Amino acid sequence: MPITDPSDRPRAGRLAYLTDDDKLAIYEAALEIVSTIGMRVHHPEALELLRAAGCEVTEPDLVKVPRAIVQQVRESAPHVIEVFDRTGKPAMSLGGYNSYFGNGSAVTAVYDLETGEHRPTVLADGVQAARLCDALPNIDFVMAYAHPGEGDPHRALLESFRAMVANTTKPLVVVAENAGDLAVMIEIAAAVRGGADELAAKPYFVLYGEPTSPLRHPVEAVDKLLLCADHGVPCVYSTSPLAGGTAPITVAGHIAQGTAESLLGLVIHQLRRPGAPFVFGIGPAVLDMGTMQSAYNAPEYLMGYVCAVEMARWLDLPNWGYAGTTDAQVIDAQAGMEAAELTFLSLATGSNLNHDVGYLDFGLTASLELIVMVDEYLSLNRRLFAGVEVNAETLAVDTIRQVGPGGDFLAARHTARHVRTAQWRPTIINRQGHARWREEGALDLTEKARRKALQLLETHAPAPLPAELTVRIDALVAGFTPGG
Numbered sequence: 248m249p250i251t252d253p254s255d256r257p258r259a260g261r262l263a264y265l266t267d268d269d270k271l272a273i274y275e276a277a278l279e280i281v282s283t284i285g286m287r288v289h290h291p292e293a294l295e296l297l298r299a300a301g302c303e304v305t306e307p308d309l310v311k312v313p314r315a316i317v318q319q320v321r322e323s324a325p326h327v328i329e330v331f332d333r334t335g336k337p338a339m340s341l342g343g344y345n346s347y348f349g350n351g352s353a354v355t356a357v358y359d360l361e362t363g364e365h366r367p368t369v370l371a372d373g374v375q376a377a378r379l380c381d382a383l384p385n386i387d388f389v390m391a392y393a394h395p396g397e398g399d400p401h402r403a404l405l406e407s408f409r410a411m412v413a414n415t416t417k418p419l420v421v422v423a424e425n426a427g428d429l430a431v432m433i434e435i436a437a438a439v440r441g442g443a444d445e446l447a448a449k450p451y452f453v454l455y456g457e458p459t460s461p462l463r464h465p466v467e468a469v470d471k472l473l474l475c476a477d478h479g480v481p482c483v484y485s486t487s488p489l490a491g492g493t494a495p496i497t498v499a500g501h502i503a504q505g506t507a508e509s510l511l512g513l514v515i516h517q518l519r520r521p522g523a524p525f526v527f528g529i530g531p532a533v534l535d536m537g538t539m540q541s542a543y544n545a546p547e548y549l550m551g552y553v554c555a556v557e558m559a560r561w562l563d564l565p566n567w568g569y570a571g572t573t574d575a576q577v578i579d580a581q582a583g584m585e586a587a588e589l590t591f592l593s594l595a596t597g598s599n600l601n602h603d604v605g606y607l608d609f610g611l612t613a614s615l616e617l618i619v620m621v622d623e624y625l626s627l628n629r630r631l632f633a634g635v636e637v638n639a640e641t642l643a644v645d646t647i648r649q650v651g652p653g654g655d656f657l658a659a660r661h662t663a664r665h666v667r668t669a670q671w672r673p674t675i676i677n678r679q680g681h682a683r684w685r686e687e688g689a690l691d692l693t694e695k696a697r698r699k700a701l702q703l704l705e706t707h708a709p710a711p712l713p714a715e716l717t718v719r720i721d722a723l724v725a726g727f728t729p730g731g
Contacts, residue, residue: 260632261344262595264553270561276503276512278314285311286462286511290469296518309338309467312514319350320517322687326563328481328524330388331449333416333439334710341526341565344597346588348570348625350380351603352390352422352455353404354613358577360700365612368393370403376605379615379700381415382707385625388418388453390602392613401428401729408432409724412439413717416710417454420483420602423542426470429454431727433478438719439712447479453526453600454480455567458508459617460488469515476516476523483600484512485528485567489541490551494532498547504553504708505529513564518519529555543609544585549592556596568593571604571621578617578693582607586621594628619696623675630671675699 265273280286285303286309288294289365298304303311316714321473339347358365376392398406404421405428411419412435423429434451440446456471458464468484475482486508509527516525531551532541539554542548551567553636559566570590573582593601603610605618635641644659656662675695677684684690690698711719 258491260595260634261597262592263557264550264551264596265557267561270558273499273503273506273558274561276316276499277506280462280504280507281312281317281511281514282314283311284462285309286464286508286604288464288469288511288515290464290466293464293469293473293515296508296515302514308473310511312484316514316518317510320514320521321562322565323517323521324513324525325522326565328526328565329450330418330453330481331451332418333412333451335440335445335449339600341599343599345599346568346594346601347387347419347599348593348601348604348621349386349388349608350376350390350392350618351572351610351613352392352420353394353407354392354606354611355394355396356608357393358429358607358611358612358614360615360697360704363558367396369397370395370406370410373407374414374716375704376613376615376618377411377705378709379528379618379703381417381709382703383619383622385622385629386417386604386618388420388600388602389415390420391454392605393424399729402724402727404428405431405724405727408435409720412436412720413712414709418450420455420600421452422455423471425467426474427729428727429471430473431479431723433474435720435723436480438723439662443478450479450481450524452480453483453485455530455602456512457483457485457487458512459528460486460493460508461504462508464508464511464515468512471521472512472516476520479520480522481524481526482516482578483526483528483567484509484516485526485530486512487530487532490531490533490547491536493542494531498531498550498554501531501547501551502529502558505531505551505555506558518594518688525564526567527559527562527564530567530569531555540574541609542574543569543603543606544574544589549589553592553596554587556593556598559599560597568598568601569603570598570601571617571624572606572610574607574609574615576608576612578607578614580621582617583620583692585683586617587624590621590624591628594625594632615700616693616696619700620692623696627671627673640724706726 330339332338372393380386437446533545573585575581
């Protein structure tokens with residue numbers, strides 16, 4: 248279950264990183280960038296939309312947005328976005344401190360679950376990942392996992408979308424190449440939901456889109472942004488400025504630029520359709536000046552990420568987040584340390600829509616074993632962040648009185664009442680002594696995660712699509728012509 252914070256109790260263990268003055272200063276810097284430096288918007292229709300709203304457009308695609316317009320769109324954008332699963336049941340309430348987690352998308356290499364081989368991805372890897380994520384209770388949404396290496400590359404993302412629809416009932420976060428394949432995805436989702444109006448009322452997927460740092464908004468990104476606004480599809484518009492490369496090397500400057508870039512997307516989106524669902528985001532990657540590698544888990548990345556989450560909450564917008572990643576090439580101690588660090592920060596900050604669970608090697612490789620491990624880690628920490636219930640029953644003074652000095656609580660009725668709920672139980676984390684661990688095969692966590700993944704894939708069957716809906720989806724995919 249996701250982490251939620253009822254209003255009648257304090258938030259357990261939440262992290263506060265920036266002061267209110269810090270957040271205001273970052274916002275003011277972002278407004279300065281938007282209103283006086285400006286950004287290039289390479290999209291004629293969006294330029295006309297901006298010009299008509301009172302923005303300054305020059306040179307011929309440099310846009311400067313008045314501060315008042317930014318404030319206007321902040322007020323029109325929804326503060327909470329409800330997302331539903333394939334069956335139409337409520338699945339995610341994006342906003343506040345609610346935290347949801349999903350795997351990553353479109354890697355080009357995986358570790359084969361059967362052989363351990365590091366190899367290029369195929370469509371079957373995405374099918375396998377969707378089925379596994381469908382079975383894991385702490386994975387809340389599904390992304391495509393693997394970019395299919397076979398077939399037409401311009402059809403790959405649509406084929407991955409079809410595979411996800413067929414192999415999980417959980418809500419989806421999707422990547423589209425352009426407005427062409429996105430339009431087909433929307434049509435498929437409308438067919439699943441029973442119509443376009445029903446899809447808008449109960450969104451089934453969230454689109455991930457991004458501008459190009461520094462300060463540019465390409466045609467394809469804006470096309471998708473506008474299409475989502477038109478159809479009421481929730482849209483992530485997460486900039487990915489690279490500190491030291493395509494953004495200032497300092498954390499504050501990095502986040503100020505990223506905030507400005509995402510806000511410009513919000514302006515276009517809300518001018519197109521006020522009230523359409525928008526997710527703020529910054530992917531604050533860091534260019535390691537020693538290796539020239541874009542690092543996912545550098546401390547400066549983590550600092551920037553926490554700042555981005557806090558800026559989203561200060562703006563009162565749902566946010567795009569990260570979890571369960573490592574820069575390590577294999578699942579080892581570094582992988583466990585990095586994946587845990589990022590995931591814990593997402594929980595502690597209450598980041599809303601957290602993806603990339605299972606990423607290794609700077610997001611170039613994925614592992615189903617790592618997804619299983621992070622699912623267990625989430626289970627443990629969701630227990631932790633649920634907080635402590637304090638009342639007469641849990642304080643147990645009467646039970647302590649009954650047991651008295653020198654007694655034990657094993658046979659107490661209080662223990663029996665709470666034994667199934669008072670303690671979290673692991674599925675793959677080791678709690679055996681050394682002798683018992685050896686008797687059971689002396690398995691490390693990676694091997695136990697691999698075996699659990701194989702067992703779930705063998706025994707779990709995602710709810711099938713109705714036959715007539717499968718025929719309709721297949722026809723829509725077959726009718727798609729890239730570039731047509």
